Amino acid sequence: MHALNLQSNSLSLAERLADLAVDALIDEADLSPKPALVDRRGNGAHTDLHLGLMHASALALWPAFKEMAEAALAFGAVGLPLREALGRIGREGEQAMLATTAGVNTHRGAIWALGLLVAAAALEPQATGAGSVALRAARLALLEDRYAPRPLSHGAQVALRYGVRGAREEAQQGFPAVLQWGLPQLKRSRAQGHGEQNARLDALLAIMSRLADTCVLYRAGEQGLQAMQQGAQAVLDAGGSASLAGRRRLHELDLQLLTLNASPGGAADLLAASLLLDRIESADAFIQGAL
């Protein structure tokens, strides 16, 4: 059983969870070289994003993550009142993001995924194993928020056009991309001694190799999605980010996705979700405040 230690330092549990969520977003943004995504090298396939903006956006979301955790502590159980409170706080978080980025969507998918996970962790601080947190998050995601506007978002458009499941369904199913691909690959690559940065890159690639990323589909259609999935698998098959052959494939994938304008923003969000769950799970590190 994993447990969050409430007495670990002067921060409240909600504040600590918000710190962890922001750290996960910043670590995802900093990780390099990520194919066609914003990283330390540059803007990837994006003309309106850069690393400083990703950092500013992540920091601007801290109050929303804290409030989501506080709402979970206040309501104390999965149910419609908590779900609708999270929806309201999530929408306010989106406004804070857009105010910070002058209208650019940096982290919409991340607010959704990490917000649900932060709330789910706060609900039961004694049960913080990744599977247990993801299951509670899924139960929250399955509840219908009566106040949520349903715009024809990019995700909704491609879900209709290609019949794929997007960010909403990923959460409702308990984050399979994180639980089945991202986290296991992160742990496998660490265990093989590949080093933390390569392990995170491998986790991202494992997610990319399977995900129906609506961001890629919207920008580059099925050809883009196939290039992302097959290219990511090819890097892993060649030995992953820590091998020379894998590194060469990674470089090829970067070029190919840039040519297709195919940015795997959904996979990036789910890497951040994997990093968050990994940290929540490591109770020892939590206790020492050494995250």
Ligand SMILES: CC(C)(COP(=O)(O)OP(=O)(O)OC[C@H]1O[C@@H](n2cnc3c(N)ncnc32)[C@H](O[C@H]2O[C@H](COP(=O)(O)OP(=O)(O)OP(=O)(O)O)[C@@H](O)[C@H]2O)[C@@H]1O)[C@@H](O)C(=O)NCCC(=O)NCCS
């Ligand atoms: C339920 C929502 C997630 C809304 O979902 P929906 O699919 O309707 O909306 P989208 O606006 O398309 O946002 C979904 C974002 O999720 C990421 N994503 C994509 N595929 C997946 C997937 N298979 N699984 C998980 N996550 C996925 C992705 O986010 C990243 O991409 C963003 C950039 O996207 P986009 O704006 O399309 O970007 P560009 O192509 O660059 O646009 P242009 O420059 O061309 O204009 C980036 O932000 C990444 O984060 C998808 O974009 C949920 O958002 C919702 O209902 N919110 C309401 C509030 C609420 O209830 N909150 C609850 C709080 S817990």
Ligand SMILES: Nc1ncnc2[nH]cnc12
């Ligand atoms: N690093 C990144 N680059 C572009 N879009 C993203 N969405 C989430 N993380 C991203």
